[in-house]
Amino acid sequence: SQTIHQWPATLVQPVGSPLSLECTVEGTSNPNLYWYRQAAGRGLQLLFYSVGIGQISSEVPQNLSASRPQDRQFILSSKKLLLSDSGFYLCAWRDEREPAFFGQGTRLTVV
Amino acid sequence: QQQVKQSPQSLIVQKGGISIINCAYENTAFDYFPWYQQFPGKGPALLIAIRPDVSEKKEGRFTISFNKSAKQFSLHIMDSQPGDSATYFCAASRGSSNTGKLIFGQGTTLQVKP
Numbered sequence: 001s002q003t004i005h006q007w008p009a010t011l012v013q014p015v016g017s018p019l020s021l022e023c024t025v026e027g028t029s030n031p032n033l034y035w036y037r038q039a040a041g042r043g044l045q046l047l048f049y050s051v052g053i054g055q056i057s058s059e060v061p062q063n064l065s066a067s068r069p070q071d072r073q074f075i076l077s078s079k080k081l082l083l084s085d086s087g088f089y090l091c092a093w094r095d096e097r098e099p100a101f102f103g104q105g106t107r108l109t110v111v
Numbered sequence: 112q113q114q115v116k117q118s119p120q121s122l123i124v125q126k127g128g129i130s131i132i133n134c135a136y137e138n139t140a141f142d143y144f145p146w147y148q149q150f151p152g153k154g155p156a157l158l159i160a161i162r163p164d165v166s167e168k169k170e171g172r173f174t175i176s177f178n179k180s181a182k183q184f185s186l187h188i189m190d191s192q193p194g195d196s197a198t199y200f201c202a203a204s205r206g207s208s209n210t211g212k213l214i215f216g217q218g219t220t221l222q223v224k225p
Contacts, residue, residue: 046212
C-alpha cells in the first residue's frame with residue numbers, strides 16, 4: 001500500500017535561517033506531488049506541484065522553492081525564512097484520477 | 112473560475128443531528144469532488160468523493176449530494192457524533208489536466224455537542 005512520510009513534525013526557526021522540509025512517498029511510481037500551506041484556521045493553499053522528476057510548478061510567488069530530485073521525493077526549501085512563512089505545511093501525492101493523500105504535516109514557527 | 116466557495120465557516124450541531132456543509136464552484140471542467148476531514152495537528156484525510164455522473168453518493172453516515180446544473184455539492188453527516196468534530200474541506204479538480212491539482216474550499220469547523 002502507498003504511504004507518505006513528511007518530516008519534521010514541528011520546527012521552530014529564527015528569521016533569516018534556511019529551511020528544508022522533506023516528503024517521500026512509498027508504494028507508487030511517478031506520482032504527482034504537491035506542497036500546501038495552511039495558515040491558522042484557514043484553508044489549504046497550493047504552493048507547488050510536480051508531475052515528474054525535476055518538474056516544478058509554482059502556484060504563488062513567495063519566499064519558498066521546491067525540488068524533486070527523485071521520483072518519490074519532494075523538498076520544500078527557503079534560503080532565508082520570513083515571519084510570514086510560519087504555518088502548517090502539508091505534502092500530498094496523487095496518482096492519475098485517484099484521490100490525493102496527505103502527509104501528517106510540519107508545523108513551522110518562524111521566530 | 113478556479114475558486115471553490117464553502118459555507119458555513121463554522122457549524123455547531125447537537126449529537127444525533129444532521130450536519131450540512133455546502134460548496135459551490137464555477138469551472139464546469141471540474142469533474143472530481145472530494146471531501147476531506149482534518150483533525151487538529153493532522154493532515155487532511157479523504158472522507159468521500161463524487162464524480163458528476165451521479166447526483167448522490169452515500170458511505171455510512173456521510174452523503175454527498177451533487178447538483179451539476181447549479182454547480183453545487185454538499186456533505187451531509189447523519190446522526191452526527193462528537194467524534195465527527197473536525198474541520199471539513201471540499202475540493203475540486205479537472206480530470207483532463209495531468210497536474211491533478213485539487214482546489215480547496217476554505218473549510219468548515221464542525222463542533223458536535225454531546
